[in-house]
Amino acid sequence: MQFTGTDTYVASDDLKVAVNAAVTLQRPLLVKGEPGTGKTELARQVANSLGLRMIEWNIKSTTKAQQGLYEYDAVSRLRDSQLGDEKVNDVSNYIKKGKLWQAFESDERLVLLIDEIDKADIEFPNDLLQELDKMEFHVYETGQTIRAEQRPIVIITSNNEKELPDAFLRRCFFHYINFPDADTLRQIVEVHHKGIKPELLTTALTRFYEIRETPGLKKKPSTSEVLDWLKLLLAEDLSAEDLRKDGANALPKLHGALLKNEQDVHLFERLAFMARRDR
Structure with a gap:
């Protein structure tokens, strides 16, 4: 499984090497560069080139790491219990799967894009360390352990708006997209x-x-x-x-x-x- 670029995306030799190295090492590929240099498009082109489906998680300043795993709607469950709705007996009815959960439960390998990770607060990357490293996480409300069936190709983009933690950087393969000559x-x-x-x-x-x-x-x-x-x-x-x-x-x-x-x-x-x- 080698990325060689596509007809619609001009990838430099060192960028191709970086993508393929990250795939071989099974590490997230952290891509930095000026806004508009094709970081987000890279993930789409990798997916197209390798014939894989892509899941895209767009990070905002308010995004929390937990949202990538799952969200538990306790308020809706309380309201339904007051109304006597029988579905309150199954807590899974109130759990919304996040992008990482969707990627982990896929039967086929896919590309997971975590776009503009530096928009979130400084603790966001640290909060995903174990999940991205071990490719699993625990759902406390149901007692489940969600483990990746097929390890996704993870591409993370950053506009360098803030420094990322060293512990997070150690777990990634890094590439900076220089402005093209x-x-x-x-x-x-x-x-x-x-x-x-x-x-x-x-x-x-x-x-x-x-x-x-x-x-x-x-x-x-x-x-x-x-x-x-x-x-x-x-x-x-x-x-x-x-x-x-x-x-x-x-x-x-x-x-x-x-x-x-x-x-x-x-x-x-x-x-x-x-x-x-x-x-």
């Missing part, structure tokens, strides 16, 4: 925008990297944002010459796809003003 980004673009004119692509990517490397930029545009920008350029039927007319210091055309806060827009407005003043 120009040649790799060109391949990614050609997958999503087949037939794009080479001159337009070269000019657009040159302009894009100039924007990313502008000193003082608060949020650098990502891979997903350059794909959106190119889609708009194609929709507006803009040419390479149209982009060159802007000049390196001007606010780029359709800049709302690339610049996502007012500070960065103001930065380019100031650069454009200074460029005009110095002519």
Whole structure:
């Protein structure tokens, strides 16, 4: 079972090695990188490539580790007992299975994505240490032990918003997705925008990297944002010459796809003003 990439996802050699190493070691693959570099999409593509079903657990700031295992609805059980409902005699009627439970009870191997783990509080990763290590957990209300029938391929993503505990990191295989260089980004673009004119692509990517490397930029545009920008350029039927007319210091055309806060827009407005003043 080897991940070799797909026709719709350009994976670097070191990323393929990381995925396959995690599968071989039966360890969670922890993937970090800038937002928009394809961390979440990686899990979907691994599932597609290997022909496996995927379960996705999207983490929020309010998510608790227990929710990934199960949730016990004691309030509903109390209400039903007051109404004389017979189903209160079976506590399992009030247990909602979490994403880990669903993955563990599967008869077939699957991919389990724990997306943006760093959004939760600092104790969240520690609270899942034993469950992800041993691939089992205990249900206190029923006395059951839920054990993985087939060990899932676990992919965990992080945007590096907060540090993860050392004990958690020790149990993972780690990979950082670097921002793609120009040649790799060109391949990614050609997958999503087949037939794009080479001159337009070269000019657009040159302009894009100039924007990313502008000193003082608060949020650098990502891979997903350059794909959106190119889609708009194609929709507006803009040419390479149209982009060159802007000049390196001007606010780029359709800049709302690339610049996502007012500070960065103001930065380019100031650069454009200074460029005009110095002519």
